Amino acid sequence: MVLSLARGANYSHHWTTAMAAASFSPSSLSQNFKPPPSISRFRQTSSNFRVFCSQTSADENPARLGFLGLGIMGSPMALNLIKAGCDVTVWNRTKSKCDPLIDLGAKYKPSPAEVAASCDITFAMLADPESAMVVACGDDGAASGMSAGKGYVDISTVDGPTSKLINGQIKETGALFLEAPVSGSKKPAEDGQLIFLTAGDKSLYDKVALYLDIMGKSRFYLGDVGNGAAMKLVVNMIMGSMMTSFAEGLLLSEKVGLDPSVVVEVISQGAISAPMFSLKGPSMVQSKYPTAFPLKHQQKDMRLALGLAESVSQSTPIAAAANELYKVAKSHGLSDHDFSAVIEALKVKLKD
Numbered sequence: 143m144v145l146s147l148a149r150g151a152n153y154s155h156h157w158t159t160a161m162a163a164a165s166f167s168p169s170s171l172s173q174n175f176k177p178p179p180s181i182s183r184f185r186q187t188s189s190n191f192r193v194f195c196s197q198t199s200a201d202e203n204p205a206r207l208g209f210l211g212l213g214i215m216g217s218p219m220a221l222n223l224i225k226a227g228c229d230v231t232v233w234n235r236t237k238s239k240c241d242p243l244i245d246l247g248a249k250y251k252p253s254p255a256e257v258a259a260s261c262d263i264t265f266a267m268l269a270d271p272e273s274a275m276v277v278a279c280g281d282d283g284a285a286s287g288m289s290a291g292k293g294y295v296d297i298s299t300v301d302g303p304t305s306k307l308i309n310g311q312i313k314e315t316g317a318l319f320l321e322a323p324v325s326g327s328k329k330p331a332e333d334g335q336l337i338f339l340t341a342g343d344k345s346l347y348d349k350v351a352l353y354l355d356i357m358g359k360s361r362f363y364l365g366d367v368g369n370g371a372a373m374k375l376v377v378n379m380i381m382g383s384m385m386t387s388f389a390e391g392l393l394l395s396e397k398v399g400l401d402p403s404v405v406v407e408v409i410s411q412g413a414i415s416a417p418m419f420s421l422k423g424p425s426m427v428q429s430k431y432p433t434a435f436p437l438k439h440q441q442k443d444m445r446l447a448l449g450l451a452e453s454v455s456q457s458t459p460i461a462a463a464a465n466e467l468y469k470v471a472k473s474h475g476l477s478d479h480d481f482s483a484v485i486e487a488l489k490v491k492l493k494d
């Protein structure tokens with residue numbers, strides 16, 4: 143089953159909302175206040191508008207949210223939940239990354255298990271399959287704090303087998319599981335414009351739709367666990383290959399005496415125009431790679447996508463070649479730069 147909803151298509155009566163100046167007090171909200179139909183669009187355009195998470199029924203609308211993993215993506219996503227008035231408890235391996243959110247009202251627990259035990263729904267945004275596994279299923283992992291009635295939503299980009307393992311461990315506790323990797327990078331995370339690619343328990347998907355709509359602009363429900371991970375890996379495999387092809391073009395243009403900035407401009411006006419080229423191109427031309435999506439994560443996604451292709455004997459020679467370039471870039475110390483730094487791998491002189 144595939145279900146796609148753009149933001150605002152499914153607003154629920156569980157929300158209480160208010161247009162308010164900064165001094166507005168949540169306690170003055172009426173439980174019966176109904177959002178206007180244009181609420182979601184309005185929320186994007188007005189800094190005075192807040193959406194408050196309210197608890198009309200503990201069963202129907204869990205209000206205690208956990209957030210595990212406060213990196214480039216997790217921090218702004220959790221922040222958007224806090225700004226919307228949700229009751230958020232955070233945890234991060236490096237505790238200092240919790241502090242700005244605690245200052246803004248988040249609660250803190252010292253382990254994933256304690257977050258899960260104290261929350262109705264726990265979101266996780268971890269680096270890779272290994273960290274997603276250890277945070278969900280390791281010692282003091284979230285599964286230790288889960289039980290019937292709770293939900294675990296893993297937003298990390300992992301492979302299907304990892305997601306299925308986590309699903310199994312969470313389900314053993316009686317809790318529900320949803321995988322929900324996202325398309326969109328640092329800025330869309332800050333702006334609440336992510337695209338959720340979900341799969342797993344449909345009843346949990348329905349419960350968390352409210353929160354996904356705070357953090358994102360659209361959501362897809364793709365059926366069984368593994369389908370969300372596969373969708374994410376296919377999309378990122380294409381993106382990773384596009385970026386290497388773009389990098390080759392920029393360098394070739396320079397070698398033959400063209401201005402690569404003009405190449406970026408030409409591309410932006412034609413059929414292969416893409417926001418990614420327009421966004422990253424100008425800084426790539428200046429050999430600058432401010433990190434939005436770390437190169438090490440793009441290489442991880444290429445590796446996982448190639449594994450997915452291998453599992454069904456699908457030929458992916460372009461992605462395989464692109465992956466080699468990301469590996470070269472990593473070996474040159476570019477792991478924590480933006481993935482557009484892969485262009486540096488093409489500047490490296492090959493030995494005879």
Ligand SMILES: NC(=O)C1=CN([C@@H]2O[C@H](COP(=O)(O)OP(=O)(O)OC[C@H]3O[C@@H](n4cnc5c(N)ncnc54)[C@H](OP(=O)(O)O)[C@@H]3O)[C@@H](O)[C@H]2O)C=CC1
Nearest residue numbers: 211212213214215235236268269273299327328434435439
């Ligand atoms: N950045 C982007 O544009 C996008 C990223 N993604 C995906 O989202 C996920 C997070 O990405 P992003 O926020 O950029 O990554 P970051 O590297 O900024 O953050 C990674 C997070 O994982 C935690 N972590 C890493 N290893 C461990 C471990 N062994 N145990 C516990 N926690 C660990 C880090 O904790 P600590 O702070 O202690 O290091 C941090 O909270 C990745 O799967 C990525 O592929 C998806 C869409 C876009």
Ligand SMILES: O=CCCC(=O)O
Nearest residue numbers: 299325326327378435
């Ligand atoms: O996983 C990272 C995706 C980045 C993006 O969609 O812009």
